[in-house]
Every structure is written in structure tokens, then in C-alpha cells.
Amino acid sequence: MARARTYADRVNIIKMIKIDGKWPFAPVVERNGKIVRDHVLVNGKDEHHPEGRYYLEWYEAGKKRRQPIERFEEAVPAARAKFIELQARKAGILVELPKPEIRPVSPAPAPNSEASEPDPSRLTMVVAIDRYLEFCKKQRSLRTFRTYRPALQNYFLNSFTKTYVDEVDRDDILRYIGYCFDHGLAARSVYDKVVTVLTLLKRHGHKKLIESSDWPDYVETIRPVYEPEEIHAMLRVATPIEALLIKFFLTSGFRNRETRFLSWYDLDFRNSLARVTSKPIWKFNPKNYEERAVPLPTAMIEQLQQLKEERGAGAADLVFPNTVGKPDTLHLEIIKKVAWRAKLNCGQCVSERGFKCAQGPYCERIFLHKFRHTFATQHLRDGIDIRTLQNWMGHRSIKSTMVYLKGIQSRDALAKVNAGALAAFVA
Secondary structure, eight states: OOEEOEETTTEEEEEEOOBTTBOOEEEEEEETTEEEEEEEEETTEEEEOOSSEEEEEEEETTEEEEEEOSSGGGHHHHHHHHHHHHHHHHHTOSOOOOOOOOOSSSOOOOOOSSOOOOOTTSOBHHHHHHHHHHHHHHHSOHHHHHHHHIIIIIIIHHHOOOSBGGGOOHHHHHHHHHHHHHTTOOHHHHHHHHHHHHHHHHTTTOOOOSOGGGSOOOOOOOOOOOOHHHHHHHHHHSOHHHHHHHHHHHHHOOOHHHHHTOBGGGEETTTTEEEEOOBGGGTBOOGGGOOEEEEOOHHHHHHHHHHHHHHTOOTTSBSSBOTTSSBOSOHHHHHHHHHHHTTOOOSOOBOTTSOBTTSSSOOTTOOTHHHHHHHHHHHHHTTOOHHHHHHHHTOSSHHHHHGGGGGOOOHHHHHHHHHSHHHHHHO
């Protein structure tokens, strides 16, 4: 039977793994007196997790301590050595040694080929990453911080075999790309992680580290949209407030968090505008730190104004709050339930947690950002120029807006296709 590996209840071997986007620690599994590589106990069950890094864990002076291990093969010897060291200290045999640098989340750098003391005049990669993540934590959104942290601390540091930032070269990035693919990441995910690493390195003077041919190739898919029949089906079964939420997502192109923190003073009823503004009280800042205004259809702004009057809402109140007036984090669940009632589930997909969309509101084809895709695609079809759409969507780069051109088919083009010679063959 699998069990967690321990050493006299003093030094344990654990592993930092990824579960639902988070990186908790889990005890390793032992069979027949040996640790099983990449197997850990999660809620008492043996699970395979090749991602992440091994750590030693022990208690010293009443405090929990952790120390990263570079390679799987070093885990058992390191645990034994640490246990002997602690026992010797307890017996007063050894002189008190400096405590190891403990990093609860950040992995330590790979050891240098030469056993030498770190050069204080040079910046280590670990310190550079820690400083950058601290900057992101204060200056970027929480989502950005949580995205960058595993990309840098878990994937890049585990593949980086050097110590200092000034040592990085093209081979290090290529090794990182290979490491990500070896751990089962999709090409698009690897691409995004490379962007994160290169952004960090650019801050330290490293530019053009890789060639254009080095970037991971991935298929740039056509952005999925809700068809008119799907929208009408959802609106038919939605409650009035659910219908209003759906209509707002559809006509504003707002992101989920932008809608979550929308206040009544963000709505300009006279000019039919919805604005994305900072909300210090909720610690919300617009993406790219750029506020923007989006025109709404007159019918939409009139329905919102009627809702405000019915509620007797104040200017600072949220437009789509939860039941206690705070930001609602369940907008996605609301939309999925509406889609389930409208019988729009595909009936085939299974969520990451094992929920089947044939049995409940879990369809992966139903998601909030799809309204934003629909907003952009339909406006381009209706003749809105791409620069204007870029401003409405809050894209920093025009390339982000241009991806929606792939799904566009103008009415003139369809008329020409129907009038062409090829259409005669199928008439």
C-alpha cells in the first residue's frame, strides 16, 4: 500500500504539484521501501504528477521549514543527511550552522558546476525572479501574478542550469521550451510562458535571445462565437436579471472582471456609454491600466436605467452584484446554468474536475469570453473599422484585434459566392 515517505517523523519528502491552477505541497508515495517518482498523495489517493519540484520538510524550533531539492535522485540522500544533521544538533555534537534559505514557493537555482560561493556583485536568477514577481504582485493584476509565478518559479527555474542572469543565452530558452513540452504543456501555453520569461530577461538587458524559428508553433484558431439561435434560446429561459447580464456581456464586449466591478457611475445614460474604470475599493484596475468607453445600443442603456430606478441604486453601487451587494464571482456559473436550461450543452465534453456536460451545467463550449468574441466579430461584420474596435476592446496591440478578421465573411462576399459558377453545381 502506498504511503508518504517520512524519516523518523522529522524530515519528510514532499512535492509541489499543480492542482486546479494552484501549486500546493503533497507527500510523496513509497512502495516496497522506495519512493515512486512523480507519485504523490492527494486527499489520500495516489496520483501521478510529473510537474513541480521536490522539497524537504521538517520542524525546527517549533517552525516548519522547507528546502528545495534539485533532482529526484537527491531526495532520499538529502533527507537522510538532513535528519542526521538535526539529530546531531539536538545532541550538541555539531556547531550551529547557518540555516538554509527557505523558500516556501520559489525553487532554488540549480547548483553551479563549480562549488564556489555566489558572487555578490552579480544578480542570481532566483533573486531576479523574486523581485520581478514582487513587482507584478504590486503593479499587475492578481491573475497576471498567478500566471507568471509558476511559469518562472516552477518551469523556468527547473530547466535553468546556471546561476546568474548574465549567463542566460539562447540554449537556456530552448531548454526551457523543451522542458515545458516534456511536461505536457500545449504549444500555446508554452508560447505564453516563453513570452513571460523573455519579458523578465528584457528588463535585465537580454534582447533577441531566440530566433523567429525557435518559437513554438500553434494553430491560431477562429474565435468561437454565439450564434443568434443560441443567444435567443438563452434569453427565452433566462430570468430578467440573467437576461440583462447576457445582453450586457454581448453588447459591451466587457471582460468578466470588468463586468463584475461595473458601477452605476460607469454608465453614461445621456451618451449611451459604458466605461471601464479603476475601483481602488475593490483593488481592481483595467487591463493594461487603460480606462476606456464603449458605446451601448440605446435599448440596452434604457434597460439598465430602468433597473437602476427599480433598485433605487446609488452611483457607487455595483450594477451586477451578488446577493449582498458585493462583486459577483459566479457570472460564469449563471451563464452555464442558463445554457443548460436552454439545452445548449454539447453533451460530449468533460470538465477538468470530471463533470460531464451531459449531466449538468458544465459545458466547456459555454464561457463568458465567448460573448466578447461575438461582440468583436459582429461589429466587424457590421462595418466597424478595426482601429475603433481595438479601442472599444482595450487591446494594446492591433494584432489582438486582427485575430477576429479570420471569422469575418462580409455580406458582399456571400452574395458573390452565391452568384458564382461554383454555386450553380450545388443548386
